[in-house]
Amino acid sequence: MFVEKLKEEVYDVIKNQRVLVLVSMDVDSLCACKILQWLFKCDNVQYTIVPVSGKEDLVRAYHEHYEQLKHIFLINCGGNLNILEILEPEEDVLFYISDSHRPLDLDNIYNQDQVKLLMKEGEHLSDEFEESDEEGSEPSSKRRRTGDGESPLSKRQSKRRWHQNRQEILYQYYAYAFHGSAASLVMYELAWKMSKDSNDLLWWAAVGLTHQYLYEKIDSDKYVTDAQNLHEHVMRHNHGRDDNGTSINCLKIGFDTELQLSLYRHWSLFESICHSRYTACRFRVWTNKGKNKIKEFLADMGIPLVQSQQKFSSMDFELRSILKPSVEKSSERFGLDEISYGSFNVQYGFKTKKEGTTKWDNFLEALDALSRTNTDKLQDGIEMGKKQLIAVVNQVNTLIGMNQVMCAGHFLYSHVRESKNKKAAALPFVLATPLDSEKAICT
């Protein structure tokens, strides 16, 4: 069943219990997990966190830990599976699921006792499956005569038709996978309702949301709606721009337009353009023409090639300060109309700005990197992220060069051999990423 009163119906119930938290391994899940962890710490809740990837992993993790635990919290996993069927739990085990995967499994939705689906307020009514009932509708104004329809036959027939109809509705319901609100947003809402939200939690929610958008899990409409929502919280937490200087340890979150260029603040502009998914695809960096086009693009913005190949932090201050407007101006000519989007950024003491974008690449460092005391780890993560991006782009380059891209209906796909690039193969999502970018090319 759906649950909207997150505090009363979920948190207050598990507060005095031991909780098993099963977390999927993507950025949104990690952010959601961080928020939940923090809440648990505040209330001294005993918990066990187990990362899971995939269905088998989920089942295995559950069976390893389920003894003595009656409260299972699932983040971004299990919502689209019939959880009672695959885990076969005892009748007093309760599941709390915050999963952005859609469509949600109907057995989960209609289970009244054991499964609670955590929802952002007002979300589920609009886009979920609704029971249609014929009871009490007016008689139809026109009727077609089908079959030889006499009474004994027609009853069976209408029953059959009802089943057919049901099958069809179910099929349509399950036909396409998509994503709902980020789990981190749901967790943030919980924290907010308990008046335990802070800038740190807010930042995690922002990262989770940005991740969803950048990986095209949600469309820009949904992103803008959610971001606006979050922006209100940002304003609430970051108002009062006191002139006597913010304290060094203060985390400050802002909201500004951002460029779809990965990690450019920690890289050189040129490299970033070459290796960001959006620009790499639009410029077709694997062709000579594409590379020239990038140079043309830079020239159009009035940025010398040398400057662009330096570390961004070493670029001329003036160039840096007019970067966004000039990118936006030139992007029109180059057909990069989606290059900028509204996003969150955070300032931590005197260090340089980090956008919401920065963190999406690193998840190996997992939870630690998300906490602000650990900027070193973050730095490592950023480096890792760069390597990964380079690997992806190189991979795509070779694939295209070797004509290994196959076309299958709406999708282009290619097979990445494991041995070829150790790093790439070790990461579960890299396989998916080139697929995504290919898709971007063909549209």
Next chain:
Amino acid sequence: MSTKPADSRYRFYKNKDKDLTALRQRRNEVTVELRKAKRDDCVQKKRNVPQDLADEKDDSLQGKSLHSIVVNASSQDPTEQLGAVQAARKLLSKDRNPPIDELIESGILPVLVKCLEREDNPSLQFEAAWALTNIASGTSEQTKAVVKADAVKYFMKLLESPHQNVCEQAVWALGNIIGDGPGLRDFVIQHGVVKPLLKFVSPNVPITFLRNVTWVIVNLCRNKDPAPPMDTIKEVLPALALLIHHQDLNILVDTVWALSYLTDGGNHQIQVVIDSGVVPFLVPLLSHAEIKLQTAALRAVGNIVTGTDDQTQVVLNNGALSHFPALLNHHKEKVKKEAVWFLSNITAGNQSQVQEIINVGLVPLIIQTLETGEFLTQKEAAWAISNFTVSGSPQQVALLVECGAITPFCKLLDCMDTQVIQIVLDGLSNILKMAGEKSVTIATLIEEAGGLDKIEFLQQHENEEIYKLAFGIIDQYFSNDGDNAEVELLPQEVDGHFEFQAKDNLPPGGFKFC
């Protein structure tokens, strides 16, 4: 009813044109509009059935076979002809995507209509009538195409056929044409459909046939703008008064829907329905075990109580209110909503009708739905309460307050629906006025329910009516300087020292004292 003494009071409380007739009428319009929009939605959905892949495939094959069907349907060879018409009928009876347009384009309509004339061959007449029935079951365009082919005339003749299956099929086809809308409905009525149709309402007609006949009667009663001719209504009503005693559920449901359409056409039509004597048999259906029938009956009696107080009284005299405790606790939200809608029209009646509501113990139940219902149900409940404050005596309104109406009523003030806000403000302002000297107690109750904050906030509302209402309430009952609210109401009695306080509310010129 505007001649009643109580009515002068309504005008006094409602400074605008909100007398009861207007209240009811507006409510009626809104619901009808919504229902219409919803029905349109449904129709659209049905038409948007995704194309079956299998059907697309045999499109080209079909083109050829359609042509040969049309050719053979005019054949001189009876077997070949019957086979062709039957083939067309079968195509049109497929479960999904019958090729209606393709068949019309292939020119089959005149051929089929010709077959209707063949009294020597009832099987052929039957098959052709069936095929035409299904073509007429489509879009309005498709139905009109059948009418243009002059089919109505021949269907009328078939009603006299000695073969019952042919009669039945003709009835069905005419039902589809009548169901298209008021235009074709009246067109078929002019062809004299009603009398021969009603002849089939007799005990020796098989049940499936009778179901069809009842359904056609529903279509005859359906659609406003314009409503069906009064003569037709008067002809049809005795049949409905018979059918409402039938055992068959489908027939009952359709009969009651037909009555609900007739009662949805103004007070004159309501009166004709009442005069037919169906109300005593309609009211008990409110507690029928079948929700389908319950819903229809609720709609029908609900429409009747939108009429005059006397018409409403007929429904009450048949014990309608005793069914409502169960209906207000119904597990279907839709039924609950319609039940409160019904009651809102009773509370819009006269004081003795309001008293009947109180006597059956419905006030706490209405307040409960106001508290716990879904929004649309709450809206109806808000209407019920607000109307109550207009129609009720001071004692009756005091009882409403005692039952705890204020708190859930105030809760609705922060909803997004301006109409709801307005009726709640209206209601609150009436309750305050009714309370007379005790208005201070009421004001405290409102404040405790968090209503004052909301009303204060509503003074900034963009809707002028709401702003005025909110301002009026604050000004009269919640002003700080107003222990003595009377003084404020009477600015002409202002003496020298009062000028200061009144200043803020005055136009720049100030009052002139001469």
